[in-house]
Amino acid sequence: MIGRLIKVCSNGYTVRCEEKDYPCKAKGKLKISGDGLYVGDYVEIENGVIAKVLPRKNKLIRPRVSNIDAIVVVVAVEPKPDYYLVDKVVLSGIKNDIETVILVNKSDKDKNLFESVKSQYDGVAKVYSVSAKDKVGIEQVKEFLQNKTVVLAGQSAVGKTTLVNAIFSLDLRVGELSEKIQRGKHTTTYSQIFIKDNVSVIDSPGFAQIEAFVDLEELPNLYQEYLEYASECRFRGCTHTDEPDCQVKKAVEEGKLSKERYVRYVEIYNQIKCRRKDYE
Ligand SMILES: Nc1nc2c(ncn2[C@@H]2O[C@H](COP(=O)(O)OP(=O)(O)OP(=O)(O)O)[C@@H](O)[C@H]2O)c(=O)[nH]1
Ligand SMILES: [Mg+2]
Numbered sequence: 001m002i003g004r005l006i007k008v009c010s011n012g013y014t015v016r017c018e019e020k021d022y023p024c025k026a027k028g029k030l031k032i033s034g035d036g037l038y039v040g041d042y043v044e045i046e047n048g049v050i051a052k053v054l055p056r057k058n059k060l061i062r063p064r065v066s067n068i069d070a071i072v073v074v075v076a077v078e079p080k081p082d083y084y085l086v087d088k089v090v091l092s093g094i095k096n097d098i099e100t101v102i103l104v105n106k107s108d109k110d111k112n113l114f115e116s117v118k119s120q121y122d123g124v125a126k127v128y129s130v131s132a133k134d135k136v137g138i139e140q141v142k143e144f145l146q147n148k149t150v151v152l153a154g155q156s157a158v159g160k161t162t163l164v165n166a167i168f169s170l171d172l173r174v175g176e177l178s179e180k181i182q183r184g185k186h187t188t189t190y191s192q193i194f195i196k197d198n199v200s201v202i203d204s205p206g207f208a209q210i211e212a213f214v215d216l217e218e219l220p221n222l223y224q225e226y227l228e229y230a231s232e233c234r235f236r237g238c239t240h241t242d243e244p245d246c247q248v249k250k251a252v253e254e255g256k257l258s259k260e261r262y263v264r265y266v267e268i269y270n271q272i273k274c275r276r277k278d279y280e
């Protein structure tokens, strides 16, 4: 039987075949050789044992998921958005040829964040405004989700599980925001796919850090909104950091490109450069 691995947790695997869920074990070999199993894998099961993984269309390392059509990054006014995290998710999406969209949640609390996010990610990602709590904007998101498998990414307590509840009319346990430290409590502890009506959403534990696994040389090319300007930079292979006559820098100064995202670009560029020094 062929099915899809929809859940991995400490007590085993769950595989869905034709609308039925099967608790499974994995062949020892699968656990130790290769790179193991990913939520989202299509697998062959024999008597409750996962015997084989079918070829993957793509995979992400963190969260550990495969066969993804889009990454949905959730941000909210609270906890305060970590835009480096959003940038790095976008980078890993571009690198793996997976579309990234951004959901600005908790619109019931704040309306300004949406415009700010939209201006920063103009030409990079679709941005939606939603309130998972009040179920506002959910239909539009559901339209985007049709016939896709997406993974939710974002800091703890931005409302990923609340969104799953809103999209699938479920009542999963959600966490709370610790007022004092403005951080979530990592309520979701393992990845799981929710499937209904041609929509598959993977809820994953909120992650505070992501490694984009990008090389210094390729970084400038992964900022797609820079490419049209980059071709006019004085130097070929301009990194848009300290070179003279850089058209990307000029476009930032003229307000044609987001200043905030550019400042983070330079910081990420320097982070990767330092990381490389560490290894040399
Ligand atoms: N005001 C408001 N609060 C929301 C909304 N969505 C979620 N919350 C609240 O935000 C808190 C965290 O929600 P969760 O859904 O658990 O967040 P999460 O992203 O799944 O967090 P982790 O599982 O820890 O990664 C809960 O108290 C929710 O009730 C929203 O649209 N508006
Ligand atoms: Mg959660």
Ligand SMILES: [Zn+2]
Pocket (backbone or CB within 6 Å): 230, 233, 234, 238, 239, 240, 241, 243, 245, 246, 247, 248, 249
């Ligand atoms: Zn340049």
